[in-house]
Amino acid sequence: MTVKLDFEECLKDSPRFRADIEVVQSDVSELETRLEKLVKQCQAMLEAGRVYCQTSKSFVNGLRDLGHHCSGDQTMEECLDKFSKKLSIILEAQGEVIETTQKSVKTKLQNFVKEDVRRFKDVRKEFERSSECLEGALVRNAQAPRGKQHEVEEASNALLNARRTFRSEAMDYVLEINVIEAKKKTDILMAMLSLMEAQAQLFQHGHQSLSELDEYRRKLNEEHTQFVLNSAREKRDMEQRHAAIKKKDVSYDDSIMDFNADAANGIAMEGYLYKRASNTFKTWSRRWFSIQKNQLVYQKKFKDQPTVVVEDLRLCTVKPSTENERRFCFEVVSPSKCCLLQADSERQQQGWISAVQNSIASAFQEHREDPHSPRQRCSSVTANSSGGGGGGADQENKGCKALEEVQAIPGNKQCSDCGEPGPDWASINLGITLCIVCSGIHRSLGVHFSKVRSLTLDSWEPELIKLMCELGNTVINRIYEARIDEITIKKPHPSSPRSDKESWIRSKYVEKKFIQKLPETGRNPLQRRSSGRRNRADTQDRAVQRPPLKPKPNRATLPRLTGLSPSDLVQKNNTHKEVEEEVEDLSGLHPGALLYRSAALQNFPVMADALAHGASVNWVNVAEESSTPLIQAVSANALAACEFLLQNGANVNQADSTGRGPLHHATILGHTGLVCLFLKRGADYNAKDKNQKDPITIAVDTANADIVTLLRIAKMNKEMREMDGAFGQSGDETYQDIFRDFSHMASNNPEKLKRRSADART
Known part of the structure; x- marks a missing residue:
C-alpha cells in the first residue's frame, strides 16, 4: 500500500505535515465531486442502454413479423429470420453488460463515495477538533503566571492531555488518508476492469455470432447481385412492352367480352354493369356482375359476399329494354323479381344477353344430366x-x-x-x-x-x-x-x-270475372256483439228476417268448412245437429264485416272469399272499439289467420280505439307465438296505448317471461342495427335463432308456449 503521509511527521505536527494534510483534503474533495458526477453519468448510460435494448428488441420483433409476412418468398423469409435471431442473441449479451455495469461500476463507485469518503470526513472532523483543543491548551499553558503554581500545574496537565489526544487523532487521520488512497485505486481499477471484460465479452460474442453468418452472407450477396440484374432486365422488358402498347389504339371503350361456360374457375362471364335499384328513387349503381354456378350474381368489392340476382338461370328470361331512357339496357326476368341492367355499349349489351341465354341453355342441359334435381x-x-x-x-x-x-x-x-x-x-x-x-x-x-x-x-x-x-x-x-x-x-x-x-x-x-257476384243483402255493416256468441237472440231475430245463406263456392257458414262441397255440407249439417246450432248467418254482411267475423273463427275459405269480393284487410269495426280483422284473429290465437292477413297487406301496427295494436292484444292474452310473428313482421314494440303502456310494460305486468324475452331481444337487435348504421348487419344470429325456434314451436307445438306462459305467470 502506498504511504501518502508518514506517521512520524504527524507526531511533529510540522508545517510540512499541515501542508500535506491540506493537499490530501483538497484531493479527496475533488475526487468526491468527480465520482458523484461519474455515478450520475453511469446511471444515465444505464437507463439509455435499457431503452436502447428495449427499442432494439421491438425492432427485432418487427424484422421477425416482416419475415412472417414474406413467408411466400423463401429468400426474404430466411434472411430476416436468421438476422433477427442473431440480433436477439447480441441484444441479450448487451443486456448482461448493462447489468454488469450496474453492479461493478455504479454500485462500487457509489459505495466508495457514500462509505469511504464519508468515513474520511468524520475522521477529519475529529482531527480538526483535537487540533483546536491542543492549540487552546498551548495558549493557556503559555499564559500561566509564574507565581501561581496551581495554575501552572493545571495548564501543564491540560496541555499534556490535549497533546496526547491530538497525536492519537492525528495518527488515525493519517491512517485513514493512506487507506482511502489505497482503496481509491483498487475500487476504481476493479470497476474499470469488470467493465472492460464485459465489453470484451459482448463484442467477442457478437463477432462470433455474426461470423457464423459469413457463408450465408456471401451466398445472399451473390443472390442479391443476381436479383439486381434480373430486376433491371424485367424493368427494361416492361418499358418496351409499355411503349409497344402505347403505340396501339386505346381509344375504344368496349371491354373484352369472353363467354366461357367451361371456365376453370366456374365463372362463365364477368364484367361491370349498371344496376337499377328497386327503391323509390330508382338509383343506378355500378357493380361487378358474373355468371357462375347457374346464377347471376354481383358484388361491389372483391371481398364482399356476392349478392344473388337470379338463383337459378333456368327460371329466368333475358331481353333488351327499350322503354327506359338509358341506352344499352336489358332485363333479366325471373318469377320472383325483374332486374334492369345497363351495359357500357351496344356490343357489351349484346354480349351479356347472349351470355345469359347461353347460360340458361347450359343450365337446362346440366339439369337434365343431374340426377339430384x-x-x-x-x-x-x-x-x-x-x-x-x-x-x-x-x-x-x-x-x-x-x-x-x-x-x-x-x-x-x-x-x-x-x-x-x-x-x-x-x-x-x-x-x-x-x-x-x-x-x-x-x-x-x-x-x-x-x-x-x-x-x-x-x-x-x-x-x-x-x-x-x-x-x-x-x-x-x-x-x-x-x-x-x-x-x-x-x-x-x-x-x-x-x-x-x-x-x-x-x-x-x-278483373275477378269468375267470382260469384255479391248479393244485394251483403251490404250491411256488422252490429256490435258483446261476447264470442254475442246477442244470440239478436242474431236469431235477424235470421228470421233474412234466411241463412246456403253454402256456395264463394260463401261458407261457420265454423270451419274447409274443403267441403255443398252436398257434403248439407249431409254434415243433417248428421251433426250440434254443429248446426253453432252456425251463424253471414249473408247480411258486407265483405269487410265478413272478413272481420271469419278472422275470429279462423275460417280461411270465408276470409279468402271476403278478400276476393274486395274486403279491406284493415277494415275497422266502429261498433267494437274500432277493432280490425287482425285483432280478431289475435283474440282467437289464430297464428295462420294472422299470417294470412299480414300476407294480404294487413297493417301490423293499426290500433283500436284504446290505442292497442295487435302486438298489445297478443301480449295481454299471452299468445307468445303471435308476439313472435308480429315482431318479425315489423310491429312497433314502443307503441303506447291510452294507458301509456307499451307491450314490454304489459308483458312485465302479466309476468310473461317468454314475451318479455322476445320483446327485449327485438329491441336490443334493433338498437344493434341502428348502431351499425344504415348499411350494417341485418340482425344478430342469436336473435334470428331465437325467433326461429319460437316460430317453429308456435306452429307445431303451441301447447308448450301456453304451458310456459302459465308457468311464468304462476
Missing part, C-alpha cells in the same frame, strides 16, 4: 325415409318439407291455373301452387295481387307452411272460378300458349 332429391329422400334412411336423408327431407306438405293438400299436385302436374311454386297470399310459367305471370301482376315463392329454392317459415296447408287450389278455385261454367272462356291447359295463360290469370285474379 330438387324434385328427384325429394323423391329419393321420401324413398329413403320409408326404407329407414340415414341422417343425410333426414337433412334433405327437412329441405323438402314445404314441397311435400303443400303438395299434400287436395288439388295442390296440379297448377291452380293451368293444371300442370308437380308445381313447385306458390302464391303465399292466395294459398295456391303454380307451375313455373304461371308463377312468372303471377309475379308480373305485382305483390298486391300475388306474392310468388319457390317451394324448393326458398326457405319457408313454419307459419307460412301452415297457412298454405289451410287453403289450397281446390278451396281458392271454388272462389275465383265459381262462375266458370257460366262463361265461355276456357281454362288453359299445360300446353296452352303463355299469352292464353296470362289472359286467363289476369281475368281471374285482377
Whole structure:
C-alpha cells in the first residue's frame, strides 16, 4: 500500500505535515465531486442502454413479423429470420453488460463515495477538533503566571492531555488518508476492469455470432447481385412492352367480352354493369356482375359476399329494354323479381344477353344430366325415409318439407291455373301452387295481387307452411272460378300458349270475372256483439228476417268448412245437429264485416272469399272499439289467420280505439307465438296505448317471461342495427335463432308456449 503521509511527521505536527494534510483534503474533495458526477453519468448510460435494448428488441420483433409476412418468398423469409435471431442473441449479451455495469461500476463507485469518503470526513472532523483543543491548551499553558503554581500545574496537565489526544487523532487521520488512497485505486481499477471484460465479452460474442453468418452472407450477396440484374432486365422488358402498347389504339371503350361456360374457375362471364335499384328513387349503381354456378350474381368489392340476382338461370328470361331512357339496357326476368341492367355499349349489351341465354341453355342441359334435381332429391329422400334412411336423408327431407306438405293438400299436385302436374311454386297470399310459367305471370301482376315463392329454392317459415296447408287450389278455385261454367272462356291447359295463360290469370285474379257476384243483402255493416256468441237472440231475430245463406263456392257458414262441397255440407249439417246450432248467418254482411267475423273463427275459405269480393284487410269495426280483422284473429290465437292477413297487406301496427295494436292484444292474452310473428313482421314494440303502456310494460305486468324475452331481444337487435348504421348487419344470429325456434314451436307445438306462459305467470 502506498504511504501518502508518514506517521512520524504527524507526531511533529510540522508545517510540512499541515501542508500535506491540506493537499490530501483538497484531493479527496475533488475526487468526491468527480465520482458523484461519474455515478450520475453511469446511471444515465444505464437507463439509455435499457431503452436502447428495449427499442432494439421491438425492432427485432418487427424484422421477425416482416419475415412472417414474406413467408411466400423463401429468400426474404430466411434472411430476416436468421438476422433477427442473431440480433436477439447480441441484444441479450448487451443486456448482461448493462447489468454488469450496474453492479461493478455504479454500485462500487457509489459505495466508495457514500462509505469511504464519508468515513474520511468524520475522521477529519475529529482531527480538526483535537487540533483546536491542543492549540487552546498551548495558549493557556503559555499564559500561566509564574507565581501561581496551581495554575501552572493545571495548564501543564491540560496541555499534556490535549497533546496526547491530538497525536492519537492525528495518527488515525493519517491512517485513514493512506487507506482511502489505497482503496481509491483498487475500487476504481476493479470497476474499470469488470467493465472492460464485459465489453470484451459482448463484442467477442457478437463477432462470433455474426461470423457464423459469413457463408450465408456471401451466398445472399451473390443472390442479391443476381436479383439486381434480373430486376433491371424485367424493368427494361416492361418499358418496351409499355411503349409497344402505347403505340396501339386505346381509344375504344368496349371491354373484352369472353363467354366461357367451361371456365376453370366456374365463372362463365364477368364484367361491370349498371344496376337499377328497386327503391323509390330508382338509383343506378355500378357493380361487378358474373355468371357462375347457374346464377347471376354481383358484388361491389372483391371481398364482399356476392349478392344473388337470379338463383337459378333456368327460371329466368333475358331481353333488351327499350322503354327506359338509358341506352344499352336489358332485363333479366325471373318469377320472383325483374332486374334492369345497363351495359357500357351496344356490343357489351349484346354480349351479356347472349351470355345469359347461353347460360340458361347450359343450365337446362346440366339439369337434365343431374340426377339430384330438387324434385328427384325429394323423391329419393321420401324413398329413403320409408326404407329407414340415414341422417343425410333426414337433412334433405327437412329441405323438402314445404314441397311435400303443400303438395299434400287436395288439388295442390296440379297448377291452380293451368293444371300442370308437380308445381313447385306458390302464391303465399292466395294459398295456391303454380307451375313455373304461371308463377312468372303471377309475379308480373305485382305483390298486391300475388306474392310468388319457390317451394324448393326458398326457405319457408313454419307459419307460412301452415297457412298454405289451410287453403289450397281446390278451396281458392271454388272462389275465383265459381262462375266458370257460366262463361265461355276456357281454362288453359299445360300446353296452352303463355299469352292464353296470362289472359286467363289476369281475368281471374285482377278483373275477378269468375267470382260469384255479391248479393244485394251483403251490404250491411256488422252490429256490435258483446261476447264470442254475442246477442244470440239478436242474431236469431235477424235470421228470421233474412234466411241463412246456403253454402256456395264463394260463401261458407261457420265454423270451419274447409274443403267441403255443398252436398257434403248439407249431409254434415243433417248428421251433426250440434254443429248446426253453432252456425251463424253471414249473408247480411258486407265483405269487410265478413272478413272481420271469419278472422275470429279462423275460417280461411270465408276470409279468402271476403278478400276476393274486395274486403279491406284493415277494415275497422266502429261498433267494437274500432277493432280490425287482425285483432280478431289475435283474440282467437289464430297464428295462420294472422299470417294470412299480414300476407294480404294487413297493417301490423293499426290500433283500436284504446290505442292497442295487435302486438298489445297478443301480449295481454299471452299468445307468445303471435308476439313472435308480429315482431318479425315489423310491429312497433314502443307503441303506447291510452294507458301509456307499451307491450314490454304489459308483458312485465302479466309476468310473461317468454314475451318479455322476445320483446327485449327485438329491441336490443334493433338498437344493434341502428348502431351499425344504415348499411350494417341485418340482425344478430342469436336473435334470428331465437325467433326461429319460437316460430317453429308456435306452429307445431303451441301447447308448450301456453304451458310456459302459465308457468311464468304462476
